[in-house]
Amino acid sequence: MLRCGGALVLFCVVLGGCSLAGRTFGTYVDDKVISGSVRRSIAADHWRTSRGVSIDTYEHTVYLSGEVDTAAQKVEAEAAAWGVDGVEQVVNDLRVRSDVAASASPRMTETDLLQRRLPGLRRIEAARPGGPALAYDTTGAVVATIFVLPLSEIGAKGFDEVSPTVQPINHVSIYPVPAGPGQPEALMTIVLWHISPAAVAALK
Numbered sequence: 001m002l003r004c005g006g007a008l009v010l011f012c013v014v015l016g017g018c019s020l021a022g023r024t025f026g027t028y029v030d031d032k033v034i035s036g037s038v039r040r041s042i043a044a045d046h047w048r049t050s051r052g053v054s055i056d057t058y059e060h061t062v063y064l065s066g067e068v069d070t071a072a073q074k075v076e077a078e079a080a081a082w083g084v085d086g087v088e089q090v091v092n093d094l095r096v097r098s099d100v101a102a103s104a105s106p107r108m109t110e111t112d113l114l115q116r117r118l119p120g121l122r123r124i125e126a127a128r129p130g131g132p133a134l135a136y137d138t139t140g141a142v143v144a145t146i147f148v149l150p151l152s153e154i155g156a157k158g159f160d161e162v163s164p165t166v167q168p169i170n171h172v173s174i175y176p177v178p179a180g181p182g183q184p185e186a187l188m189t190i191v192l193w194h195i196s197p198a199a200v201a202a203l204k
Contacts, residue, residue: 082155120203
């Protein structure tokens with residue numbers, strides 16, 4: 001029976017054109033399933049991004065390569081890969097076509113980017129060392145609690161902020177922060193708003 005099973009595996013490897021590359025057959029199958037799931041995940045929500053992305057998986061580590069149009073698309077592709085069951089690590093080697101032009105601009109901090117997006121925010125400052133930041137409007141009222149976390153950490157552990165915030169949470173916004181010079185890893189800015197969406201819109 002074992003001889004028959006071994007022959008079946010060999011038949012699949014040789015005639016199917018696949019390479020185990022040091023993996024067990026079970027791991028090889030898992031990797032193929034993961035690659036297909038990552039491809040579908042990217043295509044489902046970001047079909048424009050998926051056309052330039054090559055996906056390979058080896059021992060549950062997903063390798064992304066190819067070219068995308070924007071840094072945000074690079075972050076979105078990595079986030080989609082982290083969201084697939086069985087993924088243990090993501091290596092994002094995607095190239096951004098606009099990187100050459102963007103590299104000439106000074107690097108903006110996460111709070112700079114948020115304040116540019118919402119100029120009605122008067123200031124953003126850390127509540128405590130290593131903790132979240134608090135955002136204030138022009139009247140000095142606290143309108144949001146802000147976390148900036150590595151994308152890989154969110155993919156591996158999720159985000160479950162259980163400590164109490166200064167005010168009740170009304171809704172949540174998430175903004176990707178692409179990797180760049182001086183910041184080797186993509187980040188996610190998670191904004192826990194204490195005001196309504198209409199009040200946030202008034203900050204723009």
